[in-house]
Amino acid sequence: MFKTIWGSDKAVASVAATSKIFIRGKQKAAMTPSTQRIVNQLSALSASRKQPKLLSLCNEDLIKNRTITNAWNVYKRKLFQKRDEQFEKQYNSIKNAMEDLKQTSPELFELANAKEQKRFPLEMRIPTDFPPNQPWVYNYAPKK
Amino acid sequence: MRGLSGNLSRVGLVRAYSTANPTVSSTLILSRNPVITADVPKFEAQYYKYQNELWRRLMWTFPKWFYFREGTLAEQRFRQLNKDPVADNPNIEFPRGRPQIRHKRDRRFKQELKLPKTYKEADELEPAELEQAQDTITEDDLARKIVPNSRTTKADQENDLTSLERKLSRTLYLTIQNGSTWILPNFPEPSSEQVTALHTLAEEGLYKIGGEKINYFNVSNTPCHVYNNSKDNKKEYFIKSHILSGDFQPQDKSMKFLWLTKEELKTHLDKEYYQDIEHLLSEI
Numbered sequence: 001m002f003k004t005i006w007g008s009d010k011a012v013a014s015v016a017a018t019s020k021i022f023i024r025g026k027q028k029a030a031m032t033p034s035t036q037r038i039v040n041q042l043s044a045l046s047a048s049r050k051q052p053k054l055l056s057l058c059n060e061d062l063i064k065n066r067t068i069t070n071a072w073n074v075y076k077r078k079l080f081q082k083r084d085e086q087f088e089k090q091y092n093s094i095k096n097a098m099e100d101l102k103q104t105s106p107e108l109f110e111l112a113n114a115k116e117q118k119r120f121p122l123e124m125r126i127p128t129d130f131p132p133n134q135p136w137v138y139n140y141a142p143k144k
Numbered sequence: 145m146r147g148l149s150g151n152l153s154r155v156g157l158v159r160a161y162s163t164a165n166p167t168v169s170s171t172l173i174l175s176r177n178p179v180i181t182a183d184v185p186k187f188e189a190q191y192y193k194y195q196n197e198l199w200r201r202l203m204w205t206f207p208k209w210f211y212f213r214e215g216t217l218a219e220q221r222f223r224q225l226n227k228d229p230v231a232d233n234p235n236i237e238f239p240r241g242r243p244q245i246r247h248k249r250d251r252r253f254k255q256e257l258k259l260p261k262t263y264k265e266a267d268e269l270e271p272a273e274l275e276q277a278q279d280t281i282t283e284d285d286l287a288r289k290i291v292p293n294s295r296t297t298k299a300d301q302e303n304d305l306t307s308l309e310r311k312l313s314r315t316l317y318l319t320i321q322n323g324s325t326w327i328l329p330n331f332p333e334p335s336s337e338q339v340t341a342l343h344t345l346a347e348e349g350l351y352k353i354g355g356e357k358i359n360y361f362n363v364s365n366t367p368c369h370v371y372n373n374s375k376d377n378k379k380e381y382f383i384k385s386h387i388l389s390g391d392f393q394p395q396d397k398s399m400k401f402l403w404l405t406k407e408e409l410k411t412h413l414d415k416e417y418y419q420d421i422e423h424l425l426s427e428i
Contacts, residue, residue: 121359
């Protein structure tokens with residue numbers, strides 16, 4: 001160790017040169033840019049000094065919050081019930097129709113149940129919040 | 145009450161015996177699916193607002209240093225728009241509680257950020273600039289303000305019931321006039337020896353009355369409902385399909401047709417008929 005530091009005149013000269021530079025404040029280890037980047041990224045993810053104050057609701061606000069949540073649950077439950085009832089009705093009416101068709105006309109029943117490769121149409125649109133510039137496509141020409 | 149219903153059923157029985165097999169027919173429920181999302185009911189809108197405010201209040205502070213490097217122009221613009229909150233000064237009384245500043249955010253409240261815009265709002269412009277701005281705005285200018293199209297269309301304002309562009313947020317159903325009543329298009333099975341499948345019958349019938357410029361998607365070949373029409377001695381099997389593009393152009397000039405929502409169908413269709421098919425129609 002000793003040998004390596006005082007090993008040559010060159011090394012001694014360089015040590016003397018650096019010790020003359022005075023740096024104010026606490027000395028930080030120099031970071032390579034890649035390390036700095038990782039530190040930056042972690043600082044964005046970490047919770048330190050970024051969390052807001054905890055919500056402390058008074059009794060009245062707590063009751064309000066509970067009432068709102070209950071009202072929402074009741075509302076949703078009613079919607080789901082209505083939807084389920086509709087689904088059940090639809091299922092029963094399909095079943096009923098098919099059994100009726102089997103009785104009335106077995107040929108039509110066979111035709112209705114014939115396997116066919118159906119493709120989902122690419123033209124079908126998913127609803128968006130605002131309509132497109134042209135809300136409906138009128139110029140459709142059937143395939144020949 | 146009991147006597148009445150007994151009478152009715154007896155009438156039905158007599159009819160069933162007196163006539164031969166009822167004619168099989170195919171009824172088409174042709175729907176135009178919603179183009180835009182459903183309107184949010186008032187209660188839902190209020191609840192979502194409440195939840196959104198709670199969520200914003202509990203959000204972490206925006207790590208500005210990560211998105212805007214110090215000393216850059218972008219960071220300067222961001223700083224100009226987002227002024228620092230009032231600092232906590234021990235010599236000042238704060239009647240509504242001391243500010244708790246962390247990373248230049250008062251952690252007692254939600255953080256509201258403004259981002260630099262590429263355009264000026266109408267109220268920020270000078271009158272002279274306003275005229276100029278209207279002239280210079282072009283469709284392909286990337287810096288222009290994006291204004292979404294209106295959710296109500298021209299057809300809504302004119303209350304054009306035959307337009308496919310009306311009530312974009314609802315499902316519309318095709319109804320046609322049969323004599324004095326409105327019905328869903330119905331096509332009886334031809335009386336020849338050979339039978340036609342219900343969905344082909346519906347398709348051919350639709351093309352016959354509405355022209356071939358209709359692009360439609362038939363969901364299933366199986367009927368979804370059966371309606372016993374005792375008046376015409378008919379069995380109506382319902383086939384569901386969606387119109388995707390094109391237009392319904394009546395081939396017979398005297399035929400009237402409408403595109404209606406579920407509620408409007410209730411007022412147009414026969415009461416008993418509507419109650420029988422009510423569950424097949426979409427609320428949205």
